[in-house]
Amino acid sequence: MSAVAPASACAACSVVPLAQDVASRSLIKGGIVLSLPSVHCAACIGAVERALLGVPGVRAARVNLSRKRVTIDAKDVGADHLINVLGDVGYEAQELDAQMLAATETDAEGRTLLMRLAVAGFAMMNVMLFSVAVWSGASEATRIMFHWISAGIAVPALLFSAQTFFGSAWRALRVGHLNMDVPISLAIILACIMSVYETTRGSEQVYFDAALSLTFFLLIGRYLDHRSRVAARSAARELTALELPRATRIIDGRRETVDLDAIAIGDQVAVAVGMRIPVDGVLLTGTTDVDRSFMTGESRAVPVAPGAMMSAGEVNLTGPIVLRVTAVGENTTLRQMAALVEVAEGTRNRYTALADRAAQIYAPGVHLLALLTFIGWWSLSGQFAYSLNIAISVLIITCPCALGLAVPAVMTAASGNLFRRGLLVKNATAIERLAEVDSVVFDKTGTLTTGHATFEIDGLGEDEICVLAGLTQASEHPVSRAIHAALPDTATAAALHSIVEHPGLGITAKWIDLTVSLGRGDWVGAETSPALRLGAAPAIPLPICETLRDGAYYAVSEFTKLEMKPLLLTGDSADAAATIAVELGGIPVLSGVSPAEKSDRIKDMSSAGERVLMVGDGLNDTVALAQAHASISPASALDASRAASDIVLLGQSLAPLPGAVQTAKSARKRVIENFGIAATYNMIAIPVAVLGYATPLGAAITMSVSSITVLLNALRLR
DSSP: OBOOOOOOOOGGGGOOOHHHHHHHHHHHTTSEEEEOTTOOSHHHHHHHHHHHHTSTTEEEEEEETTTTEEEEEESSOOHHHHHHHHHHTTOOOEEEOHHHHHTTSOOHHHHHHHHHHHHHHHHHHHHHHHHHHHHTTOOHHHHHHHHHHHHHHHHHHHHHHTHHHHHHHHHHHHTTOOOTHHHHHHHHHHHHHHHHHHHHHTOSOOOHHHHHHHHHHHHHHHHHHHHTTTTOOOHHHHHHHTSOSEEEEEETTEEEEEEGGGOOTTOEEEEOTTOBOOSEEEEEEOOEEEEOHHHHOOSBOEEEOTTOEEOTTOEEOSSOEEEEEEEOGGGSHHHHHHHHHHHHHHHHHTOOOHHHHHHHHHHHHHHHHHHHHHHHHHHHHOOHHHHHHHHHHHHHHTOTHHHHHHHHHHHHHHHHHHHHTTEEEOSTTHHHHHTTOOEEEEOIIIIIBOSOOEEOOTTOOHHHHHHHHHHHHTOOOHHHHHHHHHSOTTOOOOOOEEEEEETTTEEEEEETTEEEEEEOHHHHTOSSSSEEEETTSOOEEOOEEOOBOTTHHHHHHHHHHTTOEEEEEOSSOHHHHHHHHHHTTSOOEEOSOOHHHHHHHHHHHHHTTOOEEEEOOSGGGHHHHHHSSEEEEETTSOHHHHHHSSEEEOSSOSTHHHHHHHHHHHHHHHHHHHHHHHHHHHHHHHHHHHTTOOOHHHHHHHHHHHHHHHHHHHGGGO
16 A cells, blocks of 8 residues: 655744754753654644653653654653654654764864854954054054064964864875965964064064954855855764664564664564664564655555565554564665765765865965065065065965855855755755756655645545545554545545454455455455455545645756756656656656666766756655765755755745756856956955065955955855
């Protein structure tokens, strides 16, 4: 029988207050974490938390709506009991590995950058106050005192705040490379050392404010760049977290719950209804329906019987089963998929950002120019300090601050533009790659369609509708619930008795003198599933109908206008895929493909020179999302899919997607313009500095003006 996808998240589900996120992180390390695929609003949060807090032993419970999970601090309470409690109030729950998730929840780098930025800004403002006093004509004794106070503020602040650049520069130099942070570090260090030297001599000019302002502006660019990718988490870790940390092992007829590490090949493992299968194995006893959409994308549950192969990560829907373990740990299907995602993420992460590519050429030239300037002036003047001052001015005035802000400023403005359109950018180079795509590949179920199974019942008579109402209200199967929801509100349930649910097959009952049944087509005598049969009458099929997601047709047609070739790539059946393809204007379609085959298809397209945009939502799409040149997932997608994608679609409509590509192309133009601004600035400023007409302070001011110009140009995207 067919499975019903979880309810889609509303837009509010995708934006969670910071306080809620911090509270969840504080609980994760020592708590129980449950996935809640059906929560979608504030009312759900209240219902879940109230139910859990009513359980003796539960001290705290915090629902994270954007990630659709709840973190629980409990003593002497098992996850299984909490899952049952939530099931009683109508919320499906599955346990996640808390330790695995905790590794993805911290942002120490972002906090450190923000702290360094704050220190640099505070120190810069205070030193500039003393500089203003000096420029205003302070006496010699006052000037010297202010310079020493400035040194006392600036040197510790630079040692702390500029570590970001020093560490990066040292790592590059240690392996014999130059990056953008090498000239930045050199300029900061030389300006600081020269200023301390001039302070000891009682000179009128020191450049602590120049070094601090340089550090401050560059840290702004570095923090903007970091914030653009702070939401990105490892999809491989998210996939692995779906593997249950414990399993129920059967030894000599006795059941015991053990850590997954204790399970060995050949053990027997029991899996209750509604639970995710923890290992790969062969079904020994029991029949059931299995949701393996994370592997195949197939929207219908798959009936299985003894002897069938089961994979870790599949969900047991209708009957208790016992497996003989055939693979554990790194050898399970779920772990192998995680490994594929990790490889694909690594491939895409080797994409080099535009600023980094420019720096590879720019950095050596800057060093050479500063060195030649120093040698030239020293040979002409014979004054070491004077020549070093000019060389420092060259380093500062040519410092790639504008270049460093050129990309982050534009990408941050573009990210804000896309967020207002309902798209959350998660990856540092996502917009650059999105601007380059020329093909778009769509998943079907949950992406182009709503993911909700509906059923065609218009041809049913009154008796059939009444019997159907009686059968479906007596069953907890997800397909029965979906059929029941499709019935008219006026439908009256027939009086049934002797109701029996057959796991993996369907449900039977007695109505008057007839045996009535609802279930798999081959079980009730129909060619398609599900079907209804009343007595000896022919079975009546109940066709599944899929509804296009809002904006799907518009998105496909607009992508076509942008000369991007669309392709529907799905694990679903050929008939279901062909129907949706026709509704979208007859786009090309490949059906029945596995996650690995999806990834291979993306690889083949990339090898042929295509830059692919992948749009998908399921675990079966995760590898392809990571493999594609750029990728987008709906907010209703599972955590692992959202983590693997570059951009998350916050709303329900696909209409913003073509506009996202156009915004990305505009952003790329702004980046190129910013490079042009930086180049023009350097062509004018460099000769001035080389000829000795710019002090380090003047160079810092000029550099700041170029940075502000770049920022203003980036804001045009807003």
